[in-house]
Amino acid sequence: MSSLIERKSGKHAFIPVETVDTAGMPATEGRLDATQKQWLETIGFRPTVGNVALLPDAKGGLARVLVAVDRADPLSAIAGLPYRLPVGSYELADEGVVDDRLLAALGWALGAYGFDRYRKAPRAPAQLTVDGATLKTLAPLIDATAQVRDLVNTPTEDMGPEHLAAAVKAHAIAHKATFREWVGDELLAENFPTIHAVGRASHRPPRLIELTWGKATHPKLIIIGKGVCFDTGGLDLKPADGMRWMKKDMGGAAHAIALAGLIMQAKLPVRLTLLVPAVENAVAGNAMRPGEVVVTRAGYSVEIDNTDAEGRLVLCDALTYAAEQEPDLIVDFATLTGAARVALGPELPALFTNRDGLANEVIAAGNLVADPLWRLPLWRPYRRMLESSIADFANAGPSRHAGAVTAALYLERFVPDNVDWMHLDTYSWNDSDRPGHPRGGEAQGLRAFFRFLSERYA
Secondary structure, eight states: OTTEEEOOSSSOOOEEEEEEOTTTHHHHHHTSOHHHHHHHHHHTOOOOTTOEEEEEOTTSSEEEEEEEOOTTOHHHHTTTOTTTSOSSEEEEOTTOSOOOHHHHHHHHHHHTOOOOSSSOOSSOOOEEEEOHHHHHHHHHHHHHHHHHHHHHHSOGGGSSHHHHHHHHHHHHHHHTOEEEEEETTHHHHTTOHHHHHHHTTSSSOOEEEEEEESOTTSOEEEEEEOEEEEEOOTTSOOOHHHHTTGGGGGHHHHHHHHHHHHHHHHTOSSEEEEEEEEEEEOOSTTOOOTTOEEEOTTSOEEEOSOTTOOHHHHHHHHHHHHHHTOOSEEEEEEOOOHHHHHHHOTTSOEEEESOHHHHHHHHHHHHHTTOOOEEOOOOGGGGGGGOOSSSSEESOOSOOTTHHHHHHHHHHTTSOTTSEEEEEEOOOEESSOBTTBOSEEOOOSHHHHHHHHHHHTO
């Protein structure tokens, strides 16, 4: 939050940042003095998106910043500036071409994020001054996004199942919620067999983490996050390239934890349950083997076609437990399939739901907060791709077609028809730096779902 500061009354001087584009450039030049116009000519400034000009004042100081933007992308407009500009305090100029100043300020804050747990940041970000109302609105979203990014960026040695439990417990303490967990063989005793099967080979015992908050009379909202803290692929071992970034396979849990925090901080009128099945998919003598059959909490027998299709296994017991509570809505987040990335790329999470209305509402909410989602179909004829000759169905199959769809169809079997349900297959990662989206862990769908839930339960 140090990159956004509240503008106080007084005679403080903040350096204005003006957003410009080709259409607005003549008006901008009309406000500049002769020396500044000459400076733009000298440096060859053109209003091409991303270009920045630092305009001097008469004493050789910094008078104004011009940044060329795409006015249709307010989040990214100034997001690249916190580390490009000299350390100091800036403000958005009234004359800029970007109308949505709230999203612009959010972009600045997201662009100022840095993960410094293991090395010191080379410098502090430049600060943007905003009014108190803007800061109050954005602060929770910025903090929640930082939590997602921090959790995903942290290597598995420091982000195992027990660390996810600690993150949930911290929220429980802060918001006076109820916390409990089932660890190791307690999962078998309490009938969570698939969570146990996936995580039993790790030196860190698997667990199901639960937080409960809110009045019992309010609508029941259950949020589930896939917490696979590292995914070797199990005995169907991933190659080195596929395993390199599998610390991020708990990105769904990171989203669920941060969203639960937002909901409690906003005091939405819901009876909230957060569920995080947390495991490592490891290799050992007792690892789950291809061809085994596991009987799930729901009573379905599932043949293990591929031990690398483990996320749906840990989620299915959590979904069954959630459905037993007869909720108003279930939302699950998961870094579930590479097929979703092939279909939609790394920046667009795949949304699945059993209700058309829900899809329309959350996608619309995402568009309002620059957090886009794209719906993929629950095409039920593809259930045949998960058929098994010895069990009710398999967790995967031989076909490489429609992998995101078949994974969602697997999960759908554990959600009763009368329960509203949404599933987000999110990458939770930036492969490269973009304005507002630094390389590494990323929150994708967090703002969209918080906006949607705020509207649904307002």
